[in-house]
Amino acid sequence: MGDNFTNITAATPEDAAGLKALLEAAYRGDSARQGWNHEADILDDERIGAAELDVLLANPAVTILTAQDGDRLIGCVAVTRKDDTLGYLGMLCVLPTLQSSGLGRRLLDAAEHHARTLDIAAMEMTVIDSRAELIAWYVRRGYVFTGERRPFPVLRDPPVTFVVLEKPLGPA
Numbered sequence: 001m002g003d004n005f006t007n008i009t010a011a012t013p014e015d016a017a018g019l020k021a022l023l024e025a026a027y028r029g030d031s032a033r034q035g036w037n038h039e040a041d042i043l044d045d046e047r048i049g050a051a052e053l054d055v056l057l058a059n060p061a062v063t064i065l066t067a068q069d070g071d072r073l074i075g076c077v078a079v080t081r082k083d084d085t086l087g088y089l090g091m092l093c094v095l096p097t098l099q100s101s102g103l104g105r106r107l108l109d110a111a112e113h114h115a116r117t118l119d120i121a122a123m124e125m126t127v128i129d130s131r132a133e134l135i136a137w138y139v140r141r142g143y144v145f146t147g148e149r150r151p152f153p154v155l156r157d158p159p160v161t162f163v164v165l166e167k168p169l170g171p172a
Contacts, residue, residue: 008110011064013057018073020053026093065110077107079115087120116169126162143167
């Protein structure tokens with residue numbers, strides 16, 4: 001990757017435990033409430049299972065980029081190749097105490113840069129429809145509503161729905 005992303009590297013299977021801890025801290029429970037980007041008031045279950053994370057780390061179509069401060073993981077983002085031209089952006093998170101530091105934007109930029117190096121022409125993502133502040137953050141970074149909605153993979157009461165956002169990517 002370019003010099004702008006020297007502190008952001010691809011995760012390896014050895015990062016699994018640290019990634020799981022980071023994702024849970026950023027998305028769920030009381031620790032997540034320290035930041036603005038959490039789902040703790042919407043969802044209370046585990047963000048990702050250890051086995052599911054292991055599968056992602058072993059999948060050649062998935063790259064999980066991580067940001068570290070010394071030996072501590074402080075942020076991550078996943079890029080998944082869906083087909084020859086479309087990528088999927090997921091798991092973008094920053095430790096709650098470091099949110100609003102610009103690291104999320106750096107991770108997003110690194111993910112888009114990585115996708116371009118794979119000749120991915122567009123990146124899509126899903127965001128819980130009730131997360132207006134997060135959706136607005138992505139819209140300010142060039143993502144647009146596709147009009148598509150997708151169901152949450154687990155039935156919830158009240159129901160949770162995803163909106164699909166997409167951004168065309170220029171050349172690397």
